[in-house]
Amino acid sequence: MPEDTAARIEPIDIQTEMKDSFLEYAMSVIVSRALPDVRDGLKPVHRRILYSMYDSGIRPGTPFRKSARVVGDVMGWFHPHSNDAIYDAMVRLGQDFASRYPLVEPQGNFGTVDDPPAAMRYTEARLAQIAMHMLESIDEETVNFVDNYSGERQQPTVLPARFPNLLVNGSTGIAVGMATNIAPHNLTEVSDAVLHALDNPDATAADLTEFIKGPDFPTGAYIVGTKGLTDALLTGRGSVRMRAVTDVEEVRKNKTAIIVTEVPYQVSIDRILTKIADLVKDKVVTGISDLRNESNRHGIRIVIELKKDAIPQVVLNQLFKHTQLEESFSVNAVALVDDVPRTLNIADMVHHYIAHQLEVIERRTAYRLRKAEERSHIVEGLLIALDNIDEVIKIIRGSDDTAVARAALMSAFSLSEVQANHILDMPLRRLTALETGKLREEFEDLAKQIKGFKAILKSEKKRREIVADELGAIKEKFGDARRSRIIPDEGEMSLEDLIADEELVVSVTARGYVKATRASIYKSQGRGGRGVRGAKVKEDDLIELVVHTTAHSYLLFFTNKGKVYRTRAHQLPIKERTAQGVMVQSVLPMEPDERIQAIIDTRDYETSRYLVAFTRSGQVKRTKFSDYDSRTSVLIAI
Numbered sequence: 001m002p003e004d005t006a007a008r009i010e011p012i013d014i015q016t017e018m019k020d021s022f023l024e025y026a027m028s029v030i031v032s033r034a035l036p037d038v039r040d041g042l043k044p045v046h047r048r049i050l051y052s053m054y055d056s057g058i059r060p061g062t063p064f065r066k067s068a069r070v071v072g073d074v075m076g077w078f079h080p081h082s083n084d085a086i087y088d089a090m091v092r093l094g095q096d097f098a099s100r101y102p103l104v105e106p107q108g109n110f111g112t113v114d115d116p117p118a119a120m121r122y123t124e125a126r127l128a129q130i131a132m133h134m135l136e137s138i139d140e141e142t143v144n145f146v147d148n149y150s151g152e153r154q155q156p157t158v159l160p161a162r163f164p165n166l167l168v169n170g171s172t173g174i175a176v177g178m179a180t181n182i183a184p185h186n187l188t189e190v191s192d193a194v195l196h197a198l199d200n201p202d203a204t205a206a207d208l209t210e211f212i213k214g215p216d217f218p219t220g221a222y223i224v225g226t227k228g229l230t231d232a233l234l235t236g237r238g239s240v241r242m243r244a245v246t247d248v249e250e251v252r253k254n255k256t257a258i259i260v261t262e263v264p265y266q267v268s269i270d271r272i273l274t275k276i277a278d279l280v281k282d283k284v285v286t287g288i289s290d291l292r293n294e295s296n297r298h299g300i301r302i303v304i305e306l307k308k309d310a311i312p313q314v315v316l317n318q319l320f321k322h323t324q325l326e327e328s329f330s331v332n333a334v335a336l337v338d339d340v341p342r343t344l345n346i347a348d349m350v351h352h353y354i355a356h357q358l359e360v361i362e363r364r365t366a367y368r369l370r371k372a373e374e375r376s377h378i379v380e381g382l383l384i385a386l387d388n389i390d391e392v393i394k395i396i397r398g399s400d401d402t403a404v405a406r407a408a409l410m411s412a413f414s415l416s417e418v419q420a421n422h423i424l425d426m427p428l429r430r431l432t433a434l435e436t437g438k439l440r441e442e443f444e445d446l447a448k449q450i451k452g453f454k455a456i457l458k459s460e461k462k463r464r465e466i467v468a469d470e471l472g473a474i475k476e477k478f479g480d481a482r483r484s485r486i487i488p489d490e491g492e493m494s495l496e497d498l499i500a501d502e503e504l505v506v507s508v509t510a511r512g513y514v515k516a517t518r519a520s521i522y523k524s525q526g527r528g529g530r531g532v533r534g535a536k537v538k539e540d541d542l543i544e545l546v547v548h549t550t551a552h553s554y555l556l557f558f559t560n561k562g563k564v565y566r567t568r569a570h571q572l573p574i575k576e577r578t579a580q581g582v583m584v585q586s587v588l589p590m591e592p593d594e595r596i597q598a599i600i601d602t603r604d605y606e607t608s609r610y611l612v613a614f615t616r617s618g619q620v621k622r623t624k625f626s627d628y629d630s631r632t633s634v635l636i637a638i
Contacts, residue, residue: 032070033280034175034179036182038335038342038349039356040134040159041166043173048078050103051156053127054135057608059106064107066122078148078155087120094125099169100218101478103131112269113300119149130478132432133162139368142360163474164190164353166335167346167380168214177343180334183215183232183240188479190350191471198464205347206232212346215240215329216422217265217484219300224326225489230366236333236343244325250310251305257459258312260302264327269295269302274306275323284322287315298457357467362457370451373526374418376446376634379439381419384435388413392423416534499570501552508545508584508596511538515581516572519548538580549601557588558598558613564628565590565635569601590637 014491024521036043042050050260052074071086077109079086094104097113108123117123127135137160145154170184191213213231223229224241232238242264251257263269279285287310294301306315333344337352344352385392394410399405402424409420429435456462505518532564546610549555551570560562564590572581584590602625 019309023557034173035180035334035336035341036171036173037158038166038337038344038352040161040162040171041171041335042134042159042161043089043171044092045079045086046103047072047159048155049074049086050127050131050552051138052078052133053104054126054132054138058126059126060105060129060132062126064105064126067108067120067123070125074561083120087117090495091117091123092124094392094404097218099605100216101130101135101168101187103128103169105129114268116439130474133474134159134493136160136162136450137360137364137419140364142363142367143465153251161353161356162360162470163187163478166353167349170215171335176343178334179332180315181330182335183329183331184217185212185214186480187215189213189216189473189482191475191479193346194350194470194471195503196356197347197354198468201351203369205345208350210235213482213484215331215484216482217242218265218328219265220262220483220485221245221264223484223486226486227489227539228328232331232333233346234347236331236345238331239284240329240331242484243320243331243487246316246325251303251411254308256306256310258304258306258316259299260304260325263300264324267324267327269293269300272324272353273302279318279322285315285318287311287318311499314623343531350368354464354467356373357471357619358463360462361463361466365453365456365463368513369450372446372453376443376450377416378419378422379443379446381415381422382415382430382439383428384415384419384442385409385423386439387432389431396424450610455564497511499551501550504549504551504569504572506547506549506569506599506601507543507581508599509541509581510544511541512584512595513541513581514572514584514587514596515575515583517568517575517577517579521577532568545596545599547599547601550603553601553603556600556602557584557596558600559590559594560597561591561594562615563590566628588596594604 003066019221034043037047040047046095049070053059053070056065056070057074058070067087071083072294074086074090075083081415090104091106091110092098094102094110096102104125106123106125109118110123111117142159142160146157147153148155164398167185167190168187170182171180172182173180187211193208197208200207209230212233214223214226214233218593222243222245224243228239228241230238233242244260244264247259247261249257249259250316265274270293273291276285276288276291279289287307288304289307290303290305292303295304295549304315304319306312333349334341335344335349337344338343342348343425390413392409395408396405398565399408405424406417406420409415409423410417411434415423430439456466504516505519505522506514506516508514524536547555549569553567553569555569555572556564556566567588573589575581584596585592609625610622613621613623
């Protein structure tokens, strides 16, 4: 190795280098990619998309532009990463089922709950009306700008965000060692909370729950209960239960169906349909006869047709339990505060937003004050010139060049260089009485503006009033009603709550057929009655076991292999009096050569202390009866 090369090699400890490099990578992902800023609620890619579209003039009222053009501009100027990642981020900003208040107005196929969008060369986009309020006053030095990755252009570190986007549209992201999942909320409710906090700077999260009732998801659906909801609002962590909106309709004569019109947020309809089909196939849900998806561009409509004897509420309860028709949204409200990730409750987010808005108003006012003072200075010079127009003309005509004229004017009337330059550039039409009058009116108006701007800068109360007025205008323009209705949690409903606890007669034949029959079928008969047939069995079969029980009771089936199977009586097939029944293996997970030897029914495992079992070979075993109260459907009894 050449000596000069060897001299440049610096030995390092690999453990130290790995630790430092990983920390740098982790912080880069946290700060520059995965987590939103508490002030504007945007991650860097979303901020760059919005600013690039604004900077390129792709605004409301202008023609739509190809998505590929937008993605190319963002990637070329601000975000040197995958074009697919940029396109996916832009699409999400424009999907009304993903964003509560879309910031991008789409044209073309931007996808559905289940289907991806068309390729970027086919779709078009422009900024939505509400997005302009995210960028409002950005040209008035309201936020800081930094160089882009190449140093060729400037990009904002945060947007002015004239409405609380973090709460309104939420955010999702996975960083290194942490993640965020912030639910969207209703703009009207959030605005009311901010307005309250503006008047009450010490407002707590509990105070703000009077205004923010909970998340408001783009897809609607119900929010069940308030326990997890309250935790999420007060602590920034909690689980919100969402439930599909359903109705029971008669789709045709004597045919009832469950109609699903709204599904939980971020849930795939195809996945729901597949799961329901699997449940029917596996006989977990037995009351469904047909299933179809009639959803279209006008809305969601899933039709679940029921069998004639099915109870709609029972089927619904099973579907809520086993499918994503009921799902949870885990809130983990992590956002960047001064580039540091923090878990925030609603009060934290509202107060940080207000602090950002007060700074935006202060910087905007300072900018406008400077511009007004600069213009007032120029107008004052023009008025001095007009009041002394004859002498001004004489000085200009007597000067050899512009520089001499400028110096002479500055000396004669105590003007600044800026004022003298504007006098020299003044067109002759300014000499008319009308133009002179306009200048005097402008000078007086500028004086009032300057006084007003200075008053705003001196008073935080005035700045708070401005924030309130401007947010109130946005609320009036874009505020709407809640989509997600909050319903009380009446506790987890079990099947037994929906099934009558009627008396049943359970029978098992020698060949392994089992059935349950309503006891009301067996009417008492008077003296001399001939009886009724209890079951229709084959010639080589006979009824071996009969138990009189109730629908809510547990049945313990003991087999010749020492196993015991447990089920509720109502889970057995309810058959007519003369029906044969079904093979027991279709109801219980028994082996083909396994036979039922005994049945015990019980409602309470504490009613009996022990169960004693005897075998043909003379073995005996005593077991606590409560040991059979197990979630497992099969146990080894002996």
